[in-house]
Amino acid sequence: MSAARDARTVLIAGPASDAHTWNLIYLQLLVEELGHPTVNLGPCVPDEAIVEACLLYRPRLLVLSSVNGHGHQDGIRLITRIRATADLAALPVVIGGKLGISGADTDHADHLRDAGFDAVYPDSPDAVTDFCRFIASLSERVVS
Amino acid sequence: MTGSRPLPADPPPTERPPDFGSFIRERHRTVGTVVQPRMGFSDPATMRAGLLATKAAAAATAGTLTVDSYTRVGDLRAVAEALTAGIGLNGYPIAHHDAAITREVLTGVQSESFAVQVRHGSAAPFDIVTSLLAAGLSATEGGPVSYCLPYGRTPLAESVRNWEASCRLLAHSGETGVRPHLETFGGCMLGQLCPPSLLVAISVLEALFFRQHGLHSISVSYAQQPSLEQNREAIAALRRLCGRFLPDVEWHVVLYTYMGVYPTTANGAYRLLAEAAVLAASTRTERLIVKTVAESSRIPTIEENVAALEYAAAVTGRWARDRSARDEPKDAMAPGSGDSQTYLEALRLIEAVRELDDDLGKALTRAFRFGYLDVPYCLHPDNQGRCRSYLDDSGSIRWADIGSLPLGGIVESSDARQVGSAELLGALSYVRRVYDGDAIAGRTGSAGDPTAAHLPAMPRCASGGLPGQPIGS
Numbered sequence: 001m002s003a004a005r006d007a008r009t010v011l012i013a014g015p016a017s018d019a020h021t022w023n024l025i026y027l028q029l030l031v032e033e034l035g036h037p038t039v040n041l042g043p044c045v046p047d048e049a050i051v052e053a054c055l056l057y058r059p060r061l062l063v064l065s066s067v068n069g070h071g072h073q074d075g076i077r078l079i080t081r082i083r084a085t086a087d088l089a090a091l092p093v094v095i096g097g098k099l100g101i102s103g104a105d106t107d108h109a110d111h112l113r114d115a116g117f118d119a120v121y122p123d124s125p126d127a128v129t130d131f132c133r134f135i136a137s138l139s140e141r142v143v144s
Numbered sequence: 145m146t147g148s149r150p151l152p153a154d155p156p157p158t159e160r161p162p163d164f165g166s167f168i169r170e171r172h173r174t175v176g177t178v179v180q181p182r183m184g185f186s187d188p189a190t191m192r193a194g195l196l197a198t199k200a201a202a203a204a205t206a207g208t209l210t211v212d213s214y215t216r217v218g219d220l221r222a223v224a225e226a227l228t229a230g231i232g233l234n235g236y237p238i239a240h241h242d243a244a245i246t247r248e249v250l251t252g253v254q255s256e257s258f259a260v261q262v263r264h265g266s267a268a269p270f271d272i273v274t275s276l277l278a279a280g281l282s283a284t285e286g287g288p289v290s291y292c293l294p295y296g297r298t299p300l301a302e303s304v305r306n307w308e309a310s311c312r313l314l315a316h317s318g319e320t321g322v323r324p325h326l327e328t329f330g331g332c333m334l335g336q337l338c339p340p341s342l343l344v345a346i347s348v349l350e351a352l353f354f355r356q357h358g359l360h361s362i363s364v365s366y367a368q369q370p371s372l373e374q375n376r377e378a379i380a381a382l383r384r385l386c387g388r389f390l391p392d393v394e395w396h397v398v399l400y401t402y403m404g405v406y407p408t409t410a411n412g413a414y415r416l417l418a419e420a421a422v423l424a425a426s427t428r429t430e431r432l433i434v435k436t437v438a439e440s441s442r443i444p445t446i447e448e449n450v451a452a453l454e455y456a457a458a459v460t461g462r463w464a465r466d467r468s469a470r471d472e473p474k475d476a477m478a479p480g481s482g483d484s485q486t487y488l489e490a491l492r493l494i495e496a497v498r499e500l501d502d503d504l505g506k507a508l509t510r511a512f513r514f515g516y517l518d519v520p521y522c523l524h525p526d527n528q529g530r531c532r533s534y535l536d537d538s539g540s541i542r543w544a545d546i547g548s549l550p551l552g553g554i555v556e557s558s559d560a561r562q563v564g565s566a567e568l569l570g571a572l573s574y575v576r577r578v579y580d581g582d583a584i585a586g587r588t589g590s591a592g593d594p595t596a597a598h599l600p601a602m603p604r605c606a607s608g609g610l611p612g613q614p615i616g617s
Contacts, residue, residue: 017213019295029565042523044296069234
């Protein structure tokens with residue numbers, strides 16, 4: 001957790017309205033096991049605090065996890081703000097979880113990708129495997 | 145703002161709403177455990193329909209008006225934006241709607257025969273309490289610790305100040321209106337993997353905090369955990385500690401059906417709910433918050449909530465009749481008053497916190513700073529995060545590391561263990577695996593409770609599918 005300014009650091013957060021924690025703790029352990037130090041901001045992080053943390057830590061990746069059904073709305077608002085921040089326009093950002101209140105997330109995933117997420121992981125049996133593959137691909141990419 | 149279904153144009157006059165605490169105790173005395181949903185809808189007409197359906201259910205019920213999570217964090221702008229854009233919220237935006245609208249929702253709902261509680265989850269509940277009082281409601285829940293540490297980044301000291309003001313506002317309302325009621329949420333704390341003694345201690349400490357700020361009608365919560373033995377110890381400890389520390393308060397116990405990762409099959413979901421219902425009945429628990437078959441995948445419908453309420457009531461009713469048939473005295477299944485491990489740990493934690501300051505708010509804040517209270521895996525900046533817990537082979541939650549908790553001499557210190565993502569996921573999904581596994585294997589026996597061997601048939605097609613089929617797939 002005390003991994004400030006490590007170029008491999010992955011920042012983890014729950015969006016402003018989402019109070020769930022276990023998804024974030026699980027992701028922290030998973031990402032650490034994949035060789036990345038983490039900074040876990042916990043649940044209900046306001047947009048400006050996430051942006052500030054990105055500017056402070058300069059993470060390799062920002063992971064947002066939401067399971068309260070508001071992830072779609074929260075995610076679009078947040079990614080718009082992140083992409084509008086000059087230094088964060090190219091930051092890899094992904095989101096996953098239960099992203100709408102209806103249980104069917106296909107449309108939400110498209111909207112979220114269109115809004116600027118690099119990858120979207122709606123709740124599905126393959127979500128974790130796909131996410132791990134994305135993490136692995138990070139180390140292959142040239143650090144910008 | 146009013147959504148799709150029309151509200152009644154000319155509602156009948158509102159009946160005097162009941163005193164929630166007295167209502168629950170009286171219902172429990174005459175009928176048995178009162179069952180309550182965790183229901184909340186953004187549309188006022190749907191919210192009203194849900195409350196009416198709860199009232200009409202074939203069960204001793206109390207109503208719930210659950211607030212959406214934007215209102216919970218005080219983001220009323222996001223509420224307005226969502227409603228304008230036609231996006232569904234995950235609860236009723238009580239601070240957004242005019243009090244007159246909420247009164248219409250409650251007209252003919254809240255009465256001498258039906259009490260309604262507002263459930264929210266806010267570390268800054270003043271606006272919510274103001275709104276519920278304005279709408280003629282008088283019962284809610286939460287707490288300075290339980291609605292702060294697990295759910296965000298609000299500093300604990302700020303949550304304590306917010307809750308002090310909200311408690312005083314609520315208590316003050318009782319001088320002219322119905323006696324207000326407040327339930328601790330301290331029996332939940334992240335829903336799973338929190339050792340029961342810490343749940344009991346925080347629940348009692350929050351009740352003491354409410355009492356210090358003028359509340360005299362309080363319920364203390366405990367969330368069902370995987371081990372039946374630990375559950376029974378915890379509820380017995382809660383009763384004993386409330387009897388000792390809250391002599392001038394009218395209190396009752398509320399059990400939450402499992403708050404962790406929920407089974408995905410209808411069979412598994414109902415079996416877990418049945419376990420909670422039997423636990424409630426056998427421990428004389430006055431109130432039970434139910435969960436539904438949809439819990440693992442989405443916000444449940446009104447019908448799914450009613451099915452869960454009626455099923456839980458059928459289980460508690462069956463349990464009471466079986467007890468009569470066995471000619472057992474009323475308290476034969478009630479937990480004893482012995483010094484269980486859960487009781488000893490909870491008592492030590494409560495006493496250590498109370499010694500820190502006469503002011504409970506200050507005592508709680510200092511307790512977390514010193515690590516006298518420390519919630520395993522909680523990411524809040526004011527939580528030390530030195531404690532760790534794990535699930536043993538029997539499904540009991542054990543301390544892996546007690547950090548600075550004042551439990552030396554009570555808890556055997558085991559070697560600090562490193563818990564990886566796979567072990568954590570295994571522990572988090574233990575209950576889902578056990579109950580879905582039972583459901584898939586078609587087992588009829590219960591995970592550890594011999595009294596649950598003969599359960600009422602579960603509702604068919606309650607999820608719109610066949611029992612045993614995974615939902616949401």
